[in-house]
Amino acid sequence: MVSPPKSPPQKSHGRLAVTPSRQPRVLMEDTPQVAGAWRAQVLTLFPEMFPGPLGGSLLGKALDQGLWALNPIDIRRFAEGKHRTVDDTPAGGGPGMVMKPDVVGRALDFCADTRPRSADWPVIYLSPRGKPFDQAMALRLSQADGITMLCGRFEGVDQRVLDARRVQEVSLGDFVMTGGEIAAMALIDATVRLIPRVLGNQASAEEESFSAGLLEAPHYTRPAVWEGREIPEVLLSGHHAKIAEWRHAQAEALTKERRPDLWRAHVAKAASEDPTGEAELSDAHTSAQRRPEKD
């Protein structure tokens, strides 16, 4: 059983009775503002950092509309003693401090108790040694009922609580930040924009980089000539099939040039889908030459 938190969350006032808001105080409530909305529970030592950039623009609007919900939860609420200590020195010595398993365990259990029992609800610890976050993972997470994210600080979290609560480790990239909060925000941003109705134009999520395993083709807008540089003629032709073909060739060329890892996966996928080899990839090299030069 989970011990009640030291400062119990405010109770729900009934479905839809609480107006969705971007204000951190209201977002601290541990109940979804709209029944069934995708929900992010964020365990952090710095709840005041949220919603931060997630409260602006399209995601902030969707938050206001209750299309998703955000519950930052202060890990310190689950600490005991006068000083509410959340960390201790590393076993075996070494620099820094480690987040205590008892405190993190109670925080994770509280999250487990406040989400629907049978929910599809991944529990993630943001960590540089985790599985690299990518678009496929964002799509998968957007299709879940919600997620719980644990933001680390100091040297990280005691391994036993990660093992005991079967927490998945997810990394934002091969670099080390001071805490998991920015990583959690990036993960939430990339995920929430894939929830239907969050983006004004859902097609943009379907056509952008990584959605088809390729980087996106370059964009242009008016004026037609800027500092002597022209928009590629095909884009002004009004010929939709040719434009689509050009964009696909550009996407392949860019991917081949900048991301050999993605390119290899794309070629392998094309080969597996077309074992006869009749369908050919665009001539990515030629396409790259066609792309307007950059400085």
Ligand SMILES: C[S@@+](CC[C@H](N)C(=O)[O-])C[C@H]1O[C@@H](n2cnc3c(N)ncnc32)[C@H](O)[C@@H]1O
């Ligand atoms: C200073 S880091 C700890 C780094 C850890 N000692 C290591 O070497 O792997 C503190 C916290 O920041 C977060 N963090 C740092 N870099 C991250 C990354 N690339 N992806 C996700 N989270 C990260 C994690 O939550 C981590 O527990």
